Amino acid sequence: MSPLEPISHALAGLIAPVHHGLDALGADPASGSTWLLCIAAVVVMVRVALLPLVVHSVRLAHASAAARPQLQELARRYRNRTDPESVRRHVEERRRISAEHGMSRLGCLPMLLQLPIWFALYRLVSDVAAGTPVGAMGVELVASLGAATLLGVPLAERGYFGAGPTHLAVVAGMAATAAALSYVSQRFFVAPNTVTEALPAAAAATHQWMPVLTAGGLLLAGGVVPVALLAYWICNSAWTLGQSAAVWRWWPTPGSPAAARTGRS
Template sequence: MPDVLSALLSPVTHSVAAVLAATHDAAGAVGLSPGSAGAWLLAVLLLVVAVRTVLLPVTVHQVRSSHARAHAAPQLRELRRRYAGIRDLEQLTAMRTEQKAIHAEHGVSGWSLAPALLQLPLFYALYRVVSDLTAGHSVGALDAGLVASASAASLAGLHLTSHLGATLASNPLAGVVLVTAALGAALLSLLSQRWFVLPMTDVADLPEGMATVQRLMPWLGAVGVLAAAAFVPAGLIAYWLFNNAWTFAQQGLVWRFAPTPGSPAAARREARALEGAVS
């Protein structure tokens, strides 16, 4: 199955590899020594910037979809209340008709999750490219020469191919740097969820068990990053750090300027606007 998946997503993987090769060239163009650790770290950073910039329209669509669902939520709650306990087929059909009308009124799309699903092949390709590069495997435009360059690049004795356990044992200073990067990636993931995502999530309609899981998700995500960091190469940890920093900034902007209607974040924004109007 993994081989089939790799073959299906090969065009996406090769496209990402081409972008990473181009960002490495760009790092050299700004004065960094080609093949240096700084050049490769900047290349990974620019890769994150390029990919997340391409995905901005998807982000905007998701924000608009969450707003549409929030605007429709009160009517949908009332609809469920009116039809609670109904088992009659004719009435259930009428309920579905009303539900579709409410969705149409507020612009709720049945394909609202499609953009998120479309991101999965890209994220898989990113993982494969960075993983293959740091493992010493050539892929697409990242030929043997570039792979050897990435493998040889070193910062304080830390290579893109370094793994946490072996690095801590052989070079404690480099190990501390890698642990710090992993902690930074985990902390950014936690704070993004705790500060920005949860305050924009309305859990009123969720069962208590699901609401509890929703509140635990930030911690589970952070623990997942730390657990994975023990097994993946340093290049992937660097990618996670840069990517999570982008996510933190992006979610902060959404939380500040376009919170989901009806959420605690939206109430905070309205209170802040009211205070500004009074003063």
């Protein structure tokens, strides 16, 4: 059994009751709009559940910014001292400063915990769109998704080129929307809220190109993933845009361009 399978089954357990609820309210169970609402609902539920990790990440970024001057001074003091005693004292001082500012040695853990959820949701949507039942999403729901369309384009369809220009316009439009939302988030809210002065030149350059690379990756992937997954990417990117804008405006990282611009440095 794949490590992602339990998570995929849990996510299927979120989508199925939402679909049944919309069906009970009179929505067409095989309608594309019904399934788009299901996808949007699961994005909202997952992202709300992950908000504590977002809060932790913001607090960690602020703690790291507060500790940065002391850590830089410490690194300068021990720059050319490689004897065992100096190395030991350097490590102890770093630990003391980190503890003083509440920095966690597991700083990347919140992001790492989110990755299995994103991969599992990708796998769930891909499997169901391919006609494979997953957990609570049994044969009937899979058939319903397989019959659902958006402007005549099946949500289970893949690729830019299918049944004529309408298919191309729908798929390309959705991929472009997801890419644009991602670019705006990265370029105007995430990048200005990141302190890069202490990063190596290669890492800083990669960070600068990240908005373009992410948007380009979504455009390329748009040609091979199901239309239903493109809908998920749009909803998820829209949430990320709003979340990133809120952090940029009200909780910018001290020392970042965002903090200087909003007057919260």
